[in-house]
Amino acid sequence: MSKPKETEEDFRDHIATVDGSGRRNWVYPSKPKGTYHRRRVWVALGLIAFLVIAPFIKSNGYPWFMLNLVERRFIFFGVPFWPQDLKILVVVFITMIVCFIVFTAVWGRLWCGWACPQTVFMEMVFRKIEYWIEGDAPQQRKLNEGPLNGEKILKKGVKMLVFVLLSYAVAHIFLAWIIGVESLGKIISEPIRDHLSGFIALNVFSFLFLLVFAWFREQACVIVCPYGRFQSVLLDPDTRVIHYDFGRGEPRGKKTKEETPGVGDCVDCGQCVRVCPTGIDIRHGTQLECVNCTACIDACDDIMDKVERPRGLIRFASYHEIKSGVKNLFSTRVLAYSIIMLALVGLSSFLLISRPDAHMTLTRLHGSVYQELDNGDILNFYRVKLANNTFEDIELSFQLSEGLGELRGPANLILPSYGSAETIINVLMPKAEMNSKKKLVTLEIMGTGGQELAQQDLVFIGPFLK
């Protein structure tokens, strides 16, 4: 069924996927194929493989990736982290966001079409299965519009079964990332009485995935995802996005193999519209819904080959480039952002690399002020807590750096692998040295073999002075 004749600007007044009475206009994109599509498939395969395999990789007895919120243990690429490290994650996260922004300002919404889990799962997994079971767009439309016969029940039923299985699989994979495959195995095999909330959560998420991939689909990109909205705002006339070369293509017209003077390269075949998973016409220019999936590029290139015209009528280009033919990859703004991004990447790397082998927290013993001994000497009590950032036991020892004060601490303390330990230490200050209310002494903590692990100033206090 072809779309009714619209005026040029009508596309602004409504979304393609919702009709005048508010019902959903189901999108039947044609099966994409071509160079870009092949590249996308490889990228998607790589990402999915990483997603599925990573939770199974282990090192040092722990999974390579673990986001265990319950036990507060986080492992990335085999490196152990504590909640104390969340502050580093702040910088890393912001770095990632700035990278996103710079990337978007230069390359447009590539994340959406190529790496976002929504698109990867939707286009590369669920929709391919749909093509396989129900056929290409025309067959799907025919099946939907047709009567409820045995063939329809079989196809729909099998498709839904596969979709349900996949949704559960996706939910389980994500859960494996969070709690680790062993815990996941335990939850699956143990009575659900012990894991009732987890079980309910798993089912809710599976159902949500099913809802999104079977039905909500591109509405997530159009309506819900804040990235989509933000990324579009980050574009400027110099950003490379998927563009229709209106200079070359207009005015449109059916072509024969001979040149028809005055007509542009666009033969108005509508392939770019048919193949679009969000249901837009890229010839109207940059739109909210376009996720840069490049299916239209492949489709148009294919047609251009057939009418013996050059490829690239739809291609990655900036608005300025389309308009004036001048390629300008780096504006001042992009340069400024790249500098900020490099600075942030540098900072993140520095923070990650320079992480000490152990985290130390030093506080005064709860509620203590100071203790005055009968001979006038002053005692202060501190609690030292340590967390091991490595997978090896560490032998700790303590000392005060300057000659000020005497330290009482445990002779030796073992900090277990990816574990924690704590102790109380006392500092004694002779009466003669207490010439102010507050003094600073420095505590040094050494690791295995005596190498310095951490150093911190202690605030030592005594009575008020007259």
Place this chain on the structure above:
Amino acid sequence: MSTETIRYDNKVVLHFLIASTLFGVVGMMVGLLIAMQLTNPAFNLGPWLSFGRIRPLHTNAVIFAFVGNALFMGIYYSLPRLCKTPMISPLLSKIHFWGWQAIIVSAVITLPLGITSGKEYAELEWPIDIAITLVWVAFGINMLGTIYKRRERHMYVAIWFYVASWLAVAILHIVNSIELPFSYFHSFSYFAGVQDALVQWWYGHNAVAFFLTTPYLGMMYYFLPKAANRPVFSYRLSIIHFWALVFIYMWAGPHHLLYSAVPDWAQSLGTVFSLMLIAPSWGGMLNGLLTLRGAWDRVREDAALKFMVVAITCYGMATFEGPMLSLKNVNALAHYTDYIIGHVHVGGLGWNGCLTFGVLYWLVPKLFGTKLYSQKLASWHFWLATLGIIFYAVALYFAGITQGLMWSQFNEEGDMLKYPNFLETVLQIIPMYYVRALGGSMYLIGALVMCYNLWKTAREGDFIAEDEAQVPTRIGALQTNKGFHRKLEGMALPFTVFSVFAVIIGGLFELVPVIMSEVKNPSKPLVGIYSPLELEGREIYRKEGCVNCHSQMIRPFRAETERYGDYAKPGDYVYEHPFLWGSRRIGPDLQRIGERPDLTAIWHYNHMIDPQTTSPDSIMPPYPWLAENELDLSLTRSKMRALRILGVPYSDKMIESALTDMKKQAEGISRELNKFDKNIDPEQWQTELIALIAYLKVLGVRVEEDPVLSETKAEEEL
């Protein structure tokens, strides 16, 4: 129909515009200062600029001075044009403007002096509360009068939002400001404890709703289609989401009080109504977004439109996050943490800030008959603002999650808290506070860039003091054939009446039963009444704004009762005028600090004068002046009498002997201090610090029978 020429006054619009921009910058600067204070207590400069006193200055400035003036600017510009008639009274406009700025100035003066009611976003004391009421009434007469005299029969959706906002704010302000003064500048809240908490957060949340959200939705509905030159996406959507929003919002207040001592059913109502808010809020977001979608290619180039897109996106995020945070299990982790502040600022910086900027970039060139001075500078502002919001929000989201996780974690054996010392959790998030301050400063710098840009624009143009328009001489006909709501839009008084109903029902259902049941069946007090010295100490606590960092509400979680003591029950708070539950734990909860045997008087003494001595690396500001300031005893009896009127059972004898009782109790404390540290003068008992220590030592101590009351009763029986 015959027409005539009228003039719309742009002068008052310009006044509000300038006030909003100026105070916006001031408010953001104070925000930056308090952000820096949380990274390093050295930024607490003296008593007048300490965190506890000026954090409310920041919130009041950005809400009432920045957003407030901006929404007045929006209303005074759009309303006459939508009604096709000028504002009915230039005099009222002037009173409104100057009155409002006077209120702001009075906030700038009173808050750093510690003159505060202690209730969030309602800190201004009773004389200023009265002034707010008067100015609001003047504004109401002006606005409603203009609507009454309109020539355009059917009210546009923006007007619905303006009307509902005015009504709601009036009701909220009056009910939450019911207080009994005891001096020229101070008062006690009429309600106590649980009731006060419910009233306050019914007010507090709906300040967000009807001051920060609905008027701005009205502005969005006017300025966005204007700037984008596109029709609004869906008229019927605006109808549904308007009524749903103004009705449902008023019920959502108790989501600030989950797991507290307020009745369970009130908490549940807060949760479910907050959840029901998602669709109505998203209705507004969708209408705005899909309107803009039609001009998507221009969004790329026009700074005003870019800001509007960011504003609407942040509105969508915040109104999804809010309902999620209202779910009990999420709230259990997030309440009191920095996550909430992150959430607040996504809405405040994103929705309110960016929409204001978008409107300003569109409005100023229009008012001065010229083009924006520099689209490039506006673009820079856009990037600074967006990045600023990202830095701010990400830093605090992580900080909040860290806090929530660390506070509730037990050790491997599961028998003790892993981080029993609250300070340990603070140390972890200070680096994130640095990042947040960086984000805030980026946002501020962006705003300053905007100020420059707009000023240059104004310089280049000529201010158009009045806009002429051709309008019908009489009001148009009522459209009766396009549905019930279309008809209602043409009838201002019925519309207003409906709005009143919509807005008032939530409060009635949630507040009246709780207040009435306390009147009929008062909770049995679980704590004793405050002695006069302890009362004065509590007033010091209120004055210094301790409630801004410390909560006094222990929730029924094992992790909390292990850390703080038994969880809160209504009887703990029957004497609390106002309630001091707080909404943040920058420092630990203090509800039962009196029952901590290890926190002795000498510990408090050392801690208050210099928190770094007892708690190294703490971010608490030092309060050395408390040990030097003489405690003012002249108002103690008035305070006790006022509280007695409000239901606290002080006897005549207690009030009479207040001064001698205070001396006796204070001397006891100063002698105890002297015993530990010979250099503390035992004669110096009349200090603010000793009163505060007396308060802290009794705070939360549960008694079987009130010792003071039973002693008084025994004496009276003799």
Place this chain on the structure above:
Amino acid sequence: MSDIMKMASLDSPAAVWIIFLFILVFMGFLFYVALMDKNHADDMAAKPLDDSDLLLDHEIDGIRELDNDLPPWWIKLFYVSIIFAIVYMLGYHVVDLWNLPDAEYVAELQKVETEDQVKKANMNSAGSSGSGAASGVVEVDLKAQALASGKKLFIQTCAACHMADGGGGLGPNLTDKYWVHGGDKASIVKVISEGVPGTAMVAWLAILQTEEKVEAVADYILSLQGTTPANPLPPKGELYTP
């Protein structure tokens, strides 16, 4: 059939439940397809898009309004939230399906209690040799566990002053029979809990938080009696014979 029903209990593993759910969802979906199919056919005769229909006939200060309807999912979202609200309120406050905060708290404490007891029971069963263990063996095992936790606390808290082996440093020697404040368990517990003002012995109850922990430490100290530390301090105080 009853076997199948037995499988649907809370004691069955998650995998079983998921299979049940598969079947349920699958059947539900077929039903849905059958139902929706009818509507779908009617929809194919949907009216074409006509923009002029959408634009409303009024404008106000130059602003026009379209009359698009929102996709039904928005309204459905609203309805779902209302249903959630009703179910929530009924479930919590009328039918008492779920725990309110006070009851949640009690349940949380109970869970910890039960876990504690399970741990102890496991230790018992692990400790006994399975041949009709005499009560003496059970007690010793419990004791060993308590001593282990007492030792851990001692190392963390007391070792700084009394040395890890109890020989004494800033604080006195705890391995000999001489005690400054009494050698019976009650006195030891008192000294630990309340401290000794004027000395480095702080009131440790506030730090250890529970009396059980203080007792565990006291028990461990008593177990050090008669041991030989590396650098013992000379005896101090009065002789105590138990």
